Amino acid sequence: MSEPQDRVWEVFRQEAEGDPMVHGGSVRAPDEELALHYAREFYGRRQESHRLWVVARDSIVELDDPDLLDPPFDRSHKRPGGYIIKHKLEAAKARAATTGAPEVEE
Amino acid sequence: MNDQALTDAFYAHVMGGGKVEADDWMPDDYRAALLKFVEMHANSELMGVLPEREWILRAPTLRRKLALTSKVQDEVGHAQLLYRVAEDLGKPREQMLADLLAGKTKFHNVFHYPTRSWGDVGIIAWLVDAAAIVSQQALRDSSYAPYARTMKKICWEESVHIMHGRDVVLTLMNGTDAQRAMVQEALDRWWGPLMQMHGPKTDPATDRDLIWKIKSKHNEQLRQEFLSIYVPRILELGLTIPDPALRYDQAEGRWQYTEPDWDELRSVVTGHGPMSQQRLEFRRTSRDDTQWVRDAIIGPATVAAA
Numbered sequence: 001m002s003e004p005q006d007r008v009w010e011v012f013r014q015e016a017e018g019d020p021m022v023h024g025g026s027v028r029a030p031d032e033e034l035a036l037h038y039a040r041e042f043y044g045r046r047q048e049s050h051r052l053w054v055v056a057r058d059s060i061v062e063l064d065d066p067d068l069l070d071p072p073f074d075r076s077h078k079r080p081g082g083y084i085i086k087h088k089l090e091a092a093k094a095r096a097a098t099t100g101a102p103e104v105e106e
Numbered sequence: 107m108n109d110q111a112l113t114d115a116f117y118a119h120v121m122g123g124g125k126v127e128a129d130d131w132m133p134d135d136y137r138a139a140l141l142k143f144v145e146m147h148a149n150s151e152l153m154g155v156l157p158e159r160e161w162i163l164r165a166p167t168l169r170r171k172l173a174l175t176s177k178v179q180d181e182v183g184h185a186q187l188l189y190r191v192a193e194d195l196g197k198p199r200e201q202m203l204a205d206l207l208a209g210k211t212k213f214h215n216v217f218h219y220p221t222r223s224w225g226d227v228g229i230i231a232w233l234v235d236a237a238a239i240v241s242q243q244a245l246r247d248s249s250y251a252p253y254a255r256t257m258k259k260i261c262w263e264e265s266v267h268i269m270h271g272r273d274v275v276l277t278l279m280n281g282t283d284a285q286r287a288m289v290q291e292a293l294d295r296w297w298g299p300l301m302q303m304h305g306p307k308t309d310p311a312t313d314r315d316l317i318w319k320i321k322s323k324h325n326e327q328l329r330q331e332f333l334s335i336y337v338p339r340i341l342e343l344g345l346t347i348p349d350p351a352l353r354y355d356q357a358e359g360r361w362q363y364t365e366p367d368w369d370e371l372r373s374v375v376t377g378h379g380p381m382s383q384q385r386l387e388f389r390r391t392s393r394d395d396t397q398w399v400r401d402a403i404i405g406p407a408t409v410a411a412a
């Protein structure tokens with residue numbers, strides 16, 4: 001019994017046109033043609049996929065370094081949630097009401 | 107970090123709800139426990155199609171034949187997906203199949219029994235799959251993320267099987283007296299194995315698979331969940347459950363039942379069930395018969411790699 005000369009292929013699927021390609025799982029196959037056949041059988045036989053990609057696992061380059069992806073610095077200025085304007089807006093409106101805002105010309 | 111510190115950090119991570127990916131470092135005992143669990147699951151999916159495949163040629167209509175064939179294809183597909191998860195943990199697929207055929211590894215008790223009528227096809231697809239989906243749904247929270255993701259896909263397909271089985275049962279129940287009797291007779295035979303399927307009560311405090319969150323619910327929890335959902339659905343069809351002690355205990359908030367036959371469970375899963383050896387023999391024969399396909403596909407690649 002010889003161990004098959006297979007590679008592992010990661011399968012990505014798109015559920016509907018325009019959707020992102022999402023990782024589905026992986027298959028093992030000797031070449032990309034067979035990998036696509038397996039991907040079709042496992043991830044597309046119920047019409048649940050609009051498009052499939054197979055990518056050899058050893059072609060994937062990964063970055064999962066927390067020092068780079070999750071550094072301990074405050075990054076809130078890069079996110080909408082980093083700007084808390086509720087009280088500033090209230091204060092500005094109150095100020096405008098007492099000093100009288102200019103009329104908007106039609 | 108030294109090994110002990112790494113190990114401690116790993117277990118703190120999974121016990122705190124953290125996830126593990128295939129390439130992450132993991133302690134040997136976690137890897138071994140996980141592999142054993144996934145391998146038995148994969149074996150069960152593969153062997154689980156044999157009782158049902160016996161009925162493909164005897165299905166009463168073309169649509170039933172298509173549905174049953176499709177279910178069988180799904181279950182073999184589940185086996186493939188799960189062997190894929192298991193091989194990433196370090197055991198080659200060929201070795202897993204060899205161990206299964208040699209009787210060194212196990213598969214679920216319910217697949218060691220004969221099927222005697224079309225009623226069995228309905229009861230298996232409805233209730234055996236239902237009992238299985240209860241555990242599989244709990245595995246969607248597994249600390250091993252590739253397993254958890256595979257379970258999401260599998261559960262989605264399992265829900266189709268349950269509908270197919272329930273539809274078969276309902277059709278028979280709306281049929282003749284003989285058809286109703288056929289379902290009842292099937293239920294009578296399958297109830298014992300169904301009650302054994304989740305295994306004896308274990309102490310959650312010492313169950314490593316639970317502590318390491320390889321699985322998220324213990325045996326009795328799964329059985330209680332199965333009973334809560336399915337007992338009412340069985341009874342509402344006018345079927346009788348063959349356990350006079352079965353009742354919901356309001357005070358204790360749990361189902362009471364006759365203690366399942368754990369000796370039978372142990373004997374069946376160690377290869378002494380009524381069909382254990384025939385089913386393994388069938389699998390050996392079909393493995394030999396299909397060797398030429400693997401040779402044809404893998405042959406050129408082997409030469410190219412040499």
Ligand SMILES: [Fe+2]
Binds near residue numbers: 151181184264
């Ligand atoms: Fe399955």
Ligand SMILES: [Fe+2]
Binds near residue numbers: 264267
């Ligand atoms: Fe199933």
